[in-house]
Amino acid sequence: MDSVTQAALGAAVAGAVAGRRCSPKILLAGAALGTLPDLDVIISYGDPVSDMVKHRGFSHSLFVLIPFSLLLSWGWQKMRPTRFSLGHLWLLVAVCLVTHPLLDSFTAYGTQLFWPINTPIATPSLFIIDPLYTVPLLLAVLASVIWRDRMAKLCSAGLAVSSLYIVWSLVAMNTIESRVEQQLAGTPFAGQPTFITPTPLNTLLWRVVVKGEHSYLEGLSSILDADVEIDFLDKPLGTWPKGVVSEHQRMLEHFTGGFIRYDQRQSELVVSDLRLGMGEQLAFQFALAEKSNEWVAIEPVRVESPRARLAQIPNLWLRLLGSQDIDANLCHISECPQQAVPLVSRSGLLRPVFPC
Structure with missing residues (x-):
């Protein structure tokens, strides 16, 4: 999720866990802790594919954050003693850190919650920016600064509302999933891998991608549709050249769960992540091979996708x-x-x- 959301979540979590000891400084510390895991964006892994695949890696791992929170709490208590016991302080720090990747796991990008086990976890029921999730947290934090005698209760209320919104998003995603299964039953795409995620800033309109053997279906379905049949568009997946070995192509295949497309553009072969974007406006596209007489793998080059238009x-x-x-x-x-x-x-x- 975006940094504003993660900061608001961290502040609200800190306020709720701090209880009667909550203060504006605690909220500020929680906001800082809530954004801390995303500092991995400053790390360069050497090429654009590695930067994409390894983001939300070690810094989002429960195996790293939980021990780190204990070390951070111990150092904090030693250098600047607080009114909290070490156990209470550790709980506050740990929950602020851990809720960051847990929230990220509800987005299409996915999160390596169990790094170094290289298995991205994603239940993509939220778009990376969703005001209906963020606003309750922001309002709760702002209100708690005004009514300081109710800080913990207000933060807890904001967390409850935002959590209920996540529950709603899962219900909505399951509704769309049921529509897709019913519509594709008895077709060649029945039982094929399906990726369902909300469109920007909402959880009413959902994008559906169904991956077949040689092509994929793409369409949109709204919770408010009177006719629930989806108008799918059938597009070719393309293929990777036989005999060409590319570690970056394998990385993308694994990271996306196979939801990638291959397009020959002049002399280059471009690999696109089908999970992030819409139509031809796909967020992550990379040139991974080049053809003169025959195809050869090249160092990854990020390809800019067409920009969305306000129209x-x-x-x-x-x-x-x-x-x-x-x-x-x-x-x-x-x-x-x-x-x-x-x-x-x-x-x-x-x-x-x-x-x-």
């Missing part, structure tokens, strides 16, 4: 509200004739009137 927002908002009034094929406008007019299908993805 998309009203259409996506209408799709969120259940609008099913338009129909189209998926294609990014920037790749098409200038006279193309942006529309949205029930899949909710931008396309031009003219074919690409």
Whole structure:
């Protein structure tokens, strides 16, 4: 999640755990602890693929954070004694640190909670920025600064509301998952790996990716849809060249759970993470191979994806509200004739009137 959310969560957790000993300084310390695991972004692992895959690694591991919280609490108590017992201080520090990666595990990117075991954990029921999760925490922390005699209770209330929102997001995701299973039953895509995650800033409109053998389906489904059938768009997955060995390609395959796409763009082979983005606007794309006479692996190069346009927002908002009034094929406008007019299908993805 974003830094503001993690700071608000850390502050609220610190206030709740501190109880009657809570103070503005405790809230500030909790906010700092809540953002601490993300300092791994300053570490360079040598190439863009490694930087992506190894982010949220050791600094988000329960096997690291729990012992670190004990060491930090002991050092804190030795250097600057507090009103807390060592056990109470350790609990406060540990919970502030640990709730950070636990929250991150509810996003599409995933979190290596059990590093050095290299298995990203992800239950992607939240978008990386969601005001409906963050605002209750911020309000609780701000209110506790004003009404200091109720700090712990207000922080606990904010945590309760935000936690209920996570529960709602899981219920909504399960609802969409049931729709997908029912619609694909009896088709070649039945039982195939499926990735479901909310679209930006909400938990009503969900993006669905179903990975087949040679192609994948992509579409959007809103909790508010009257007709729950999803208009899927079928797109090729592409293939990695036989005989070409790339450790970075293997890393991406493992990290994404196989949800990647291969596109030949001129002489380069670009690998895209299908989990993060929409349509052709995929957040993580890397050139990993190059062809002259034959394909050879190259050092990873980050490829910029097309930027989302503000003009998309009203259409996506209408799709969120259940609008099913338009129909189209998926294609990014920037790749098409200038006279193309942006529309949205029930899949909710931008396309031009003219074919690409």
